Amino acid sequence: MESLNEKVHWADVVAGELAKRSDEHVVACGITPSGPIHIGNMREVLTADLVYRALVDAGTKARLIYIADTFDPLRRRYPFLDESYDEHIGKPLSRIPCPCGGHTSYAEHFLEPFLSSLDRLDVHPEVLRAHELYERGVYDDAIIRALQRRDEIAHILEEVSARRLSSEWSPFSVLCPVCGRLNSTRVLGYEGGRVLFACECGEQGEVDIRGGGKLTWRVDWAARWSIFKITCEPFGKDHAAAGGSYDTGVRISREIYGYEPPYPVVYEWIQLRGTPMSSSKGVAVTIEDMLDVVPPEVLRYLIARIRPEKHIEFDPSRSLLQLIDEFEALDTNSRVYQLSRTRHGMSVSIPFRHMVTVVQTAQSERQVLDVLKRSGYAVEDEHEVLALAHNARVWVQRYAPEEFRFTLAPTLPEAAHSLSEEQKRALALLAESMKGPMSAEEIHAEVYAVAERVGIKASKVFQAIYMAFLGRRSGPRAGWFLFSLDRNFVLTRLREASA
């Protein structure tokens, strides 16, 4: 992996650049909770967290904030929403009912699991909800300035993004007090702290700038930089395109708000098996889904191991296993390992691949622990070990390629009757050897030894073992697999198969 060979981690490079600018930093990230927050979104937050950690590790004073865009309108009815949501299009996410009935709003329904995942990933930002910020008056000055300098902002937007704005365009979207929509109102004028508006629903009147609406996205983004003194912010490449919201933000920030824009960290998408991940398309794997399958350290590592501007191809099936292998092989003194680890750390040193075999042979949690202890693994923290066992079990159920899944045959499978005489003899010899104590490695080596003694290829003996235990021709690494099973059971089955 290219990034692993680099001497300095990219997050430390960013922190170094930031330290040249000032000695106090606010790193910000933001996600609109308009749907399930998926692992593609995780890159935003983890990129911000990695920079934040690098700053803190370098002794720089820093804060990490996460602004949840809870005041954004619902743009359309996503595939995961039923028809009752048609009437909520255009309303702020904070004022739409939650799909399950268990949360205070639509926004909270998606935010809550996301925030608890962040906690498990050991990411602890100050969480700010946009609707509360607007209602508390945090944006008041920024709104007044935007309304006063509407023409200049419109000019910047037209010049930088090369689009024409209508003469009715306003940097402020009024939230209609009657129909509750942000997308159906027109600003007619403003006076003091009041904005005059007309709505498509027929309502006309005025609202207070405090809580009565919000700045449009491009203006909102630039305004929050100065409000929160943000000095660094990661964002997806869509915002970074020429004439995109970062470009307009830079000019609005400097010219309207007199604030030097934050240091940009542009990140590429995470692709799921060749499909760009997006919550609106319903192909998302959420962060909670992934945390069911991999330890949080490995998810941090997925983002930390590669520079933000590089694309990540993610396949929860085979490449996830490779990712875990790679993580397990990391030097614990390496910077990427330090940045990936969580507070609790990964105290478990059991290879995930081995756990995948163990959970498919053990009948209970107790057996999982027993097998691991017999295999010589240190089982200090049973809770952690069982958490990894849970990950492995869920991975097998949801994502494992066929060759990683197996079911132990309770009795000698029909397929085992077709074994050759040599294969049967090899199994008999193996049973003889396994009467004495043997480690997983020794059993594995013994398979090769008995193959040689009967004069067939080792692959034929491996095949015979899988036929006898699983009723098929392939399976997990035989030595470790046989070792994880009850020894008497193994001996009986080998003898039955060789009879």
Ligand SMILES: [Zn+2]
């Ligand atoms: Zn809910």
Ligand SMILES: [Zn+2]
């Ligand atoms: Zn209305």
